[in-house]
Amino acid sequence: MTVNAEIHAGGNTWRSLPAAQQPDWPDSEALRDVIAELESYPPLVFAGECDQLRQRLAAVARGEAFLLQGGDCAEAFDAVGADQIRNKLKTLLQMGAVLTYAGSVPVVKVGRIAGQYSKPRSKPTETRDGVTLPTYRGDSVNGFAFTPEARTPDPQRLKRMYQASASTLNLVRAFTTGGYADLRQVHAWNQDFVRSSPSGQRYEQLAREIDRAMNFMNACGVDPEEFKTVEFYASHEALILDYESALTRVDSRTGRLYDVSGHMVWIGERTRQLDGAHIEFASKIRNPIGVKLGPTTTPEEALTLIERLDPEREPGRLTFITRMGADKIRDKLPTLVEKVTASGAQVAWVSDPMHGNTFEAASGHKTRRFDDVLDEVKGFFEVHKALGTHPGGIHVELTGDDVTECVGGGDEIFVDDLHQRYETACDPRLNRSQSLDLAFLVAEMYRDQ
Numbered sequence: 001m002t003v004n005a006e007i008h009a010g011g012n013t014w015r016s017l018p019a020a021q022q023p024d025w026p027d028s029e030a031l032r033d034v035i036a037e038l039e040s041y042p043p044l045v046f047a048g049e050c051d052q053l054r055q056r057l058a059a060v061a062r063g064e065a066f067l068l069q070g071g072d073c074a075e076a077f078d079a080v081g082a083d084q085i086r087n088k089l090k091t092l093l094q095m096g097a098v099l100t101y102a103g104s105v106p107v108v109k110v111g112r113i114a115g116q117y118s119k120p121r122s123k124p125t126e127t128r129d130g131v132t133l134p135t136y137r138g139d140s141v142n143g144f145a146f147t148p149e150a151r152t153p154d155p156q157r158l159k160r161m162y163q164a165s166a167s168t169l170n171l172v173r174a175f176t177t178g179g180y181a182d183l184r185q186v187h188a189w190n191q192d193f194v195r196s197s198p199s200g201q202r203y204e205q206l207a208r209e210i211d212r213a214m215n216f217m218n219a220c221g222v223d224p225e226e227f228k229t230v231e232f233y234a235s236h237e238a239l240i241l242d243y244e245s246a247l248t249r250v251d252s253r254t255g256r257l258y259d260v261s262g263h264m265v266w267i268g269e270r271t272r273q274l275d276g277a278h279i280e281f282a283s284k285i286r287n288p289i290g291v292k293l294g295p296t297t298t299p300e301e302a303l304t305l306i307e308r309l310d311p312e313r314e315p316g317r318l319t320f321i322t323r324m325g326a327d328k329i330r331d332k333l334p335t336l337v338e339k340v341t342a343s344g345a346q347v348a349w350v351s352d353p354m355h356g357n358t359f360e361a362a363s364g365h366k367t368r369r370f371d372d373v374l375d376e377v378k379g380f381f382e383v384h385k386a387l388g389t390h391p392g393g394i395h396v397e398l399t400g401d402d403v404t405e406c407v408g409g410g411d412e413i414f415v416d417d418l419h420q421r422y423e424t425a426c427d428p429r430l431n432r433s434q435s436l437d438l439a440f441l442v443a444e445m446y447r448d449q
């Protein structure tokens with residue numbers, strides 16, 4: 001084997017280990033053909049960009065920056081349209097502007113976008129009216145429609161995932177570098193939200209302060225070109241390992257492996273087994289890695305994850321995304337943070353206040369209460385304040401559209417409203433106004449810290 005081939009084979013060491021949550025592809029030959037084709041496709045991101053994000057996340061780990069990571073629970077192929085992508089991006093940028101001002105720290109902006117097409121599920125099948133079919137595992141695997149045809153895993157979908165990711169990322173890059181995302185414009189959108197939202201007055205003071213700061217910078221003669229572009233990164237859960245490893249390449253600059261399907265990838269709560277394939281795969285790539293930590297995580301597990309994924313203790317390499325539930329965060333997080341800090345590791349701590357707070361409404365809709373989401377973030381800040389550690393960021397499921405999937409918020413959604421615009425293919429997302437509410441409220445928390 002040549003040196004490169006040997007390194008490349010390193011991206012496949014996961015194959016001998018148990019891989020949780022993988023689809024039951026009916027035709028392994030068809031899967032092999034798809035993998036071979038994916039291997040010939042160009043990278044979606046450049047390894048140097050992954051390194052840059054790792055440096056940004058190192059600042060988060062050191063307490064000098066804040067991570068805002070957000071987007072859909074599950075992206076969908078039929079939602080790869082200009083309006084939806086723009087609205088999502090716009091919402092994230094608006095949140096980012098508010099948090100930057102209030103925290104007076106750089107906000108690292110990372111979308112759950114351009115690759116978030118695969119879902120781990122709690123049950124392998126779904127039964128409706130006596131009919132049982134495979135569960136929906138994301139558009140990269142099967143269709144959402146409840147028919148045997150749609151629910152049969154089809155590897156051709158992995159190619160559509162690549163194409164959908166490529167088109168999304170292309171538009172995101174155009175918006176963020178082409179002038180659409182100019183900070184002055186983002187600020188004007190925020191002013192508009194404060195003026196027009198029912199709870200807007202609450203945020204008037206903060207919005208006015210930001211306005212004054214903008215005017216101050218203008219008066220000082222800060223080059224307006226500085227405001228024109230924004231750094232934005234793409235991330236998704238590295239779930240379907242056949243896809244992720246087909247897009248894992250040797251970086252010509254460094255000779256190291258990078259998963260070029262996205263800048264950052266994370267390993268989910270259901271696939272973070274220490275001796276499993278996902279952690280093995282993640283250990284071989286140089287991208288910044290996130291790992292979700294639920295309420296059953298022990299400090300020993302967290303320390304072993306650090307050993308496996310960040311043996312060199314490199315700030316920015318590893319982000320722990322805690323998703324405990326509002327009722328558990330104050331109880332479960334302190335020991336984890338204490339033990340990890342005592343070990344000398346410098347990880348970034350980020351709060352996912354969504355996945356520990358899901359429940360089923362009487363109408364059958366999977367939903368979350370805005371107040372629980374807020375309370376988990378509050379608990380996360382409290383724990384870090386008490387320990388003198390840095391609350392490094394938030395990881396949220398959101399959309400820029402006016403959906404009705406989570407209850408509560410300043411422009412309150414009631415349980416009876418859920419059916420009106422319940423559009424998610426998997427988990428309930430904060431809508432545009434709930435997302436902005438959250439940003440203003442987290443900004444206040446960050447400032448009080």
Ligand SMILES: O=C[C@H](O)[C@H](O)COP(=O)(O)O
Nearest residue numbers: 073119120121122123426427
């Ligand atoms: O984000 C995803 C969900 O939390 C996960 O797929 C589990 O959802 P389920 O319980 O509906 O399967």
Ligand SMILES: C=C(OP(=O)(O)O)C(=O)O
Nearest residue numbers: 073268269270292323355
């Ligand atoms: C499945 C998800 O989260 P977790 O792995 O934390 O349950 C998700 O982020 O959509």
Ligand SMILES: [Mn+2]
Nearest residue numbers: 073397426427
């Ligand atoms: Mn989810």
